[in-house]
Amino acid sequence: MSFSRNRPRIAPGGGSGPKRIMSDLEHKALLPAGLRDMLPPDAAFEAEIVERLVAFLGARGYVRVKPPLVEFEDSLLSGAGVAVSPDTFRLMDPVSQRMMGVRADITPQIARIALSRLAAAARPLRLSYAGEVLRVRGTQLRPERQFVQVGAELIGAAGPLADAEIIVTATEALAAIGVGGLSVDLTTPRLVPLVCARFGLEGEAGRMVRAALDRKDSVGVAAHAGPAAETLAALLAATGRFEDVYPRLQTVSLPDEAAEERDRVGAIAALIRNGAPDLPLTLDPVEHRGFEYHTGIGFTVFAGGVRGELAGGGRYRARGGEDDGEGERATGFTLYVDTILRTLTPPPAQRCILLPVGVDAAAAQALHEAGWVTVASLDENADPRAEAARLGCDHVLDGGVPSPVRG
């Protein structure tokens, strides 16, 4: 507490004041907001789900990479990483004397790997990952500050086939672990900025229009959009089931670049239809939040009756650092494991058997192979059945044969 001498406002005794208050009012088990312990069976279930998702992606040619938890902030927060800059925990690296950031999103790290160490790897490059991220604050819908992301990135492919592959892969991965009732919302984050630029809508008016579009507030759009009002209202009206609203979007008169974007989303939707004919598709040409740094078609995966998003992604420019210029064309998705877990019920616990002291290894091995969970006794038990029940085992090994604790 050497600094306390220079800070007369801190009472003698340094920081003991606040510390004492903490221990009086707060239990030792209290964790910082948004952080939690995962207990059985949830911890094992989460690990299983993560492994099954990564294995699914591996089988589709997405090879796994593992970036570190912490890296220099200028590489972590460049390119698409800018989006999570306000959510990133920073710390000073005492070794290099540079600022480091704890990753709040893994996609920028994958982009960095693709453009540096794997710059010479054959394109298109398919990478997958799984890991924890940490954020400065949670959102109201997701108060967790630490959660698991599983994802895939397809780098160096520009065509709609790549976009469709990423979207279909995300939904198939979710379906493979048993998430039902999926639907995909397609969005064109560049459309509104292109229309606004065409009509010279910027500054305060642009901001007001953006806010109104975010709320799907047609009155607000009409009030602030001036000459762009008619086009933007038409885009707003083209929100809904893809098959219903895409024809409407096709009749809207758009600047050339925006029209190309519209054709692209149509081409991607047609490809998704080939791969997943029954997947409900919706279109939202004005969705913006969460897609601020996307450079092409974006998407969000929802499931009926589930709060929040299960997955999201889209097209971006992979950049490994400030000097990568335009970067490389990439698309990818992130699966939000915490939301996914909320939709699933953990499988029933495996059969569990209490082994007496001194069971030989071969007998235990045979039980494992037969799908038993074994718990070894560390003491001789007068009543093994009571001991098994106490430890949550439903069987005991009786004369070398599993015997139920009850009945």
Place this chain on the structure above:
Amino acid sequence: MDSADGLVLALPKGRILKEVTPLLGRAGIEPEPAFADGKSRQLRFSTNVKGLSIVCVRSFDVATFVAFGAAHMGVAGSDVLMEFDYPENYAPLDLGIGRCRLMIAEPADMVDSDDPARWSHIAVATKYPESTRRHFAARGVQAECIKLNGSMELAPALGLSRRIVDLVDTGRTLKANGLVEVEHIADVSSRLVVNRAALKTRPEEIGGWIDRFREAVDGAQA
């Protein structure tokens, strides 16, 4: 959500509810009789529409129920939506009811000596701390907000704060308490709010209700 098939519509208790009821009728929704019974303690009501039920909650809570998907749709004032800017809420329709304005008011005898252009820091009693802070921050003034849940008009007379930010309809309450409006923050009206995930996963159904409410509003204004 307690049912994958049922839809829940959240309505604000109190003043706005009376204005909403005719709109419901025009949109083809007839709540069960207990809904109209002012003395009923019931909070959830069935309707003539299969699968659609109505819950009545405090106006500030409508936005929260809808944002978290506990209700799929709701009716909330734009003041509430401004205060709780949930990205999960869409407000596609202005219902044209519950019109009023969010205003800054101060004691009438203060107005002559007060020059808002010179403010750097002010204390404000309000039900809308977020909107108030944002409004003043945009013009470079730090607003220290004292959160109250009602009777804001008392604050200046009792020395809680000299200024208040509150909804003003006729202005009679302000006048009765010796206050005058000095600045306009926003015009307020009730909006139809829908949950984003609900709209995305049930586009036809929710979209259908938005259209029906739109027709009901157009019918009311025609």
